[in-house]
Amino acid sequence: MSIISEHALRRAKHAMRWVAVAAAAGLVVGCATATSGNGATRNDMATGAAGGPFNFGTTPTAADLAHDFSYPADGRGLPPGSGTYAQGKVVYETTCQACHGDHLQGGVGDRLIGGRGTLASGAPVKTVESYWPYATTFFDYVKRAMPFTAPGSLTDDQVYAVTAYVLAEANIVGKDATMNAQTLPQVKMPNRDGFVTRDPRPDVP
Numbered sequence: 001m002s003i004i005s006e007h008a009l010r011r012a013k014h015a016m017r018w019v020a021v022a023a024a025a026g027l028v029v030g031c032a033t034a035t036s037g038n039g040a041t042r043n044d045m046a047t048g049a050a051g052g053p054f055n056f057g058t059t060p061t062a063a064d065l066a067h068d069f070s071y072p073a074d075g076r077g078l079p080p081g082s083g084t085y086a087q088g089k090v091v092y093e094t095t096c097q098a099c100h101g102d103h104l105q106g107g108v109g110d111r112l113i114g115g116r117g118t119l120a121s122g123a124p125v126k127t128v129e130s131y132w133p134y135a136t137t138f139f140d141y142v143k144r145a146m147p148f149t150a151p152g153s154l155t156d157d158q159v160y161a162v163t164a165y166v167l168a169e170a171n172i173v174g175k176d177a178t179m180n181a182q183t184l185p186q187v188k189m190p191n192r193d194g195f196v197t198r199d200p201r202p203d204v205p
């Protein structure tokens with residue numbers, strides 16, 4: 001219960017941060033061309049400092065924006081760093097195992113491996129191994145959302161490492177594989193071709 005409410009609180013805080021960031025970005029765009037009555041450019045608004053008409057929000061710093069990432073399937077923009085199976089085993093045991101089980105069989109959190117080929121069987125076992133089409137989005141998801149109680153707390157090296165560990169335990173890569181921005185997009189997930197390619201939205205051609 002406390003896990004859930006803590007998570008909800010964290011999400012609410014995150015959403016509020018977004019409002020502040022979006023507001024600041026809006027001010028920057030909105031003010032780029034705005035001139036006051038006497039023709040002076042109102043760049044002061046872009047600083048987010050007191051004195052702008054709305055007097056709220058702050059200009060996102062480079063450090064703030066560094067948190068706003070999402071890596072697409074092809075891995076564009078993946079961060080530097082790398083990780084191995086052995087390093088990932090340590091990350092898994094200390095930050096994932098309590099919820100996902102000592103054999104990645106699940107518990108409080110989802111089962112992560114096994115179930116390959118079961119999706120259309122009538123008794124689907126939905127896991128990273130059976131379901132996820134891209135390794136890059138696994139990295140993205142873990143970096144942003146896990147561990148459940150402290151999302152964003154892992155370093156990029158740790159996320160690469162735990163990715164190497166989970167993918168090797170799923171027999172998708174070897175235990176000697178190193179995961180980094182170059183190798184990760186090359187991983188072919190077992191269910192890569194299991195998704196319909198046509199966009200299901202009727203209004204999208």
Ligand code: HEC
Nearest residue numbers: 095096098099108109110126127128142146147148149162
């Ligand atoms: C406190 C418990 C907890 C911890 C610790 C935790 N997870 Fe999770 N994990 C969850 C829960 C709960 C979900 C389901 C979230 C949802 O459906 O929104 C989940 C979902 C996932 C999924 C998606 C599974 C799927 O098939 O869709 C992955 C992958 C994952 N976790 C990886 C990790 C990794 C890697 C770590 C360690 C770095 C970790 N988790 C740590 C609770 C946890």
